[in-house]
Amino acid sequence: MPAFSELIGDRPVLADGAMGTMINSRGVPISxxxxxxxxxDPALILSIHEEYLQAGAEILETNTFGANRFQLARHGLADKVAEFNAAAVRIARQAADGLKQKNGGDVWVAGTLGPLGVPLEPLGKTGLDEARAAYEEQVRALVAAGVDMIIIETMMALNQAREAVLAARTAAPDHPVLVMMTVDDDSNCLDGASPAHAAAALTEAGADAVGINCSSGPATVLTAIEGMRAATSLPIAAMPNAGLPRAVDGRNMYFCSPEYMASFARKALAAGAQIIGGCCGTTPHHIRAMRAAVRAFEGEMHITDPGSVIEISSETPPLKIGERSRFGALLDKGTFITLVEMMPPRGIDCSHELEGARMLASRGVHAISVMDSLRATARISAQSLCIQIKEHTGVETVVHYTCRDRNLLSIQSDLLGAASLGLRNVLCMTGAPPKQGNYPDATAVFDVDSIGLVNVLRLLNHGLDIGANPFGASTNFTIGVTANPGAPDIENELHRLRFKVEAGAEYVITQPVFDLTLLEQFIRRIEVYRIPVIAGIWPLTSLRNAEFMKNDLRVSVPEWIMLRMAQASTGDGALKEGTRIAQEMVEAVRPSVQGVQLSLPRNQYAAAAEVLAAVVSA
Incomplete structure (x- = not known):
């Protein structure tokens, strides 16, 4: 296959318009x-291609926008990727060959790739390797059927666009590849990247042409391609929607006229675009009007080199972990760390918690670990209590952060705010479902889980927002995660911990453990991760508390512990026995972990100090 510039030359080229709009207009529901x-119904698709060719289109995009295995799986058709893509190419080729025999001229069949319809890591559970494999599968089917080029369109995030380009380069190394982003009303990509940054990144990834399609209409696309032109010398494509749709009698209608689209085509060509076409809402009438504008520019294309080089790798690496916070320094030195977990109050008075923090600090506790809406209860925010502890006592804190209540925008805003206020230690939690709490009808968000949250924190630590766009400074967080050595499905727990470590976790705090055999087995199995382990210890307060842990929460509590708690007297006697058991457990785990975290029922700070007394004095 010739290079893209050799295929289309240095003249303006007209692509077709919307396929989905045309199919829907024939009475096919969008579902x-x-x-x-x-x-x-190949005859339906063939007729649409033929209408666009009669209107003057020189590039036909195959009806394969959603023909990847992720999108097809929604219809139970994931195994039809090869069949549907091959059929689409045959139909488009039939239309192109028919016109060529009748009128002559060049028509190129472009195999079209659209979004996968699932968020990718770090914001979703679908891996970049899975995304690339899905695109490779589709590209191979398109190439085997005989496409002339690959068009990747309506990309909402640069990471997905990049994987699609890399897949095309692997599966179709000799085919020209055009990739187009979609932009918001400010003409920025939907993941926050500027058009110039996107153009530079996609050029580096191996695209042969870049551009903008879909979006809110011609005006935003025009602004975006002007930004792209400044960052790359590759051919630029512009294929906007016919404006934003409006609901009329239950149908989405597009109101940009063919004349307005023709005016856009002239402006886009003057701004440096070489490939013009349409997306949602455009029809053969729009393409016919745009054809005159394209013909008027033939012989007038002047593609110039960009005026400046765009930096696409401008991250700000974090400090070494030992330089980020006092807690990070303890992790780095291998110091045996003592943490006490604190639950924020239900109201606005934090005096009890602040007094507890002062007392624990005086006893040598290294940091206070502040819970975030434990079991989906409504309490003062963990960040607020951490800031008050820091300001009033000077004690280091570890802020727990759950994904349940925040979308990605709120997560980023919260974490940037925490960093700006000097909170440097974050423990990533998925969070309990609202039905477990005191407001069971509250809505859960869960845009990401704890694995995705670690990925977000890693990006922030490198001075990049959730769209991997630089903001000029590192947040310098120490990134912690949790794990449960006594999880019923321990294989899944270990699998998730591996993903957390790969995402950027720097230490792990276990859920409270009573069965030290389970903890020992857990530590042996994660030795390969070379990540500090802080063991969770829970001083029992009574036999009823032990029974609750064992029977209600399904925690593995050995019989010898149940027997000792049963033999202890009630009240202070039971609390003292629970404290002694906790002390024995701290001493038992000390050789195999890098610290302990005391989790306290009803914020029993004095009990925590007593448990840790021997450790602190050692």
Whole structure:
């Protein structure tokens, strides 16, 4: 296959318009799998291609926008990738060959890739390798069927666009590849990247042409391609929607006229675009009007080199972990760390917690670990209590942060705010579902889980926002995670911990353990991760507390502990026995972990200090 510039030359080229709009206008509901029509109703797809060719289109995009295994899986058709893509190419090729025999001229069949429809890591559970494999599968089917080029379009995030480009470069190394982002009303990509940054990054990834499609209409696309032109000398494509849709009698209608789209085409060509077309809402009428504008520019294309080089790798690496916080320094030195977990109050008075923090600090406790809405209860925010502890006592804190209550925008805002206020230690939690708390009808968000949250923190630590766009400084967090050595499905627990470590976790705090055999087995199995382990210890307060842990929370509590708590007297006697057991457990785990965290029922700070007395004095 020739290079892109050799394929289309240095003249303006007109692509087709919307496929989905045309299919819907023929009475096919949007709930239908449009890619399946390539097999069940090829005549419909052929007729749409032919209308665009008659309007003057020189590039036909195959009806494969959603023909990847992720999108097809929604219709139970994930195994039809090869069949649907091959059928789409045959139909487009039939239309192109028919016109060529009738009128002559060049028509190129472009195999179209759209979004996968799932968020990718670090913001979702789908791995970049899975995304690339899905795109490779689709590209191989398109190439085997005989496409002339690959068009990757309506990309909402740079990481997905990059994986699609890399997949195309692998599966179709000799085919030209055009990749187009979609932008918001401010003409920035939906993940926050500027058009210039996107153009530079996609050029580096191996694209042969870049551009903008879809979006809110011609005006935003025009602004975006002007930004792209300044960052790359590759051919630029511009294929906007016919404006934003409006609901009319239950249908989405697009109101940009063909004349307005023709005016846009002239402006886009003047701004440096070489490939012009349409997206949602555009029809053969729009393409026919745009054809005149394209023809008027033939012989007038002047592609110039960008005026400046755009930095695409401008992250700010974090400090070494020992330089980020006092807690980080303890981790780095291998010091045996003592933490006490604190629950924020239900109201606004934090005096009891602040007094407890002062007392614990005087007893040598290294840091206070502040819970975030434990078991989905409504309490003062963990960040607020951490700031008050820091300001009033000077004690180091570890702020717990759950994903349950915040979307990605709120997560980023919270964490940037925490960093600006000097909170440097974060423990990543997924969070209990609201039904477990005192407001069971509250809505859970869960945009990401704790693995995704670690990824977000790692990006922030490198001075990058959730869209991997630089903001000029590192947040310098120490990133912690949790794990449960006594989890019923320990294999899944270890699997998730591996992902957390790979995402950037720097230490792990276990859930409270009573069965030290389980903890020992857990530590042996995660030795390969070379990550500090802080063991969770829970001083029992009574036999009823032990029974609750064992029977209600399904925690493994050995019989010898149950027997000792049963033999202890009630009240202070039971609390003292629970404290002694906790002390024995701290001494038992000390050789194999880098610290302990005391979790306290009802914020029994004095009990925590007594448990840790021997450790602190050692």
């Amino acid at each position: 239908r799998c449009y890619a399946e029509l390539n097999v069940s």
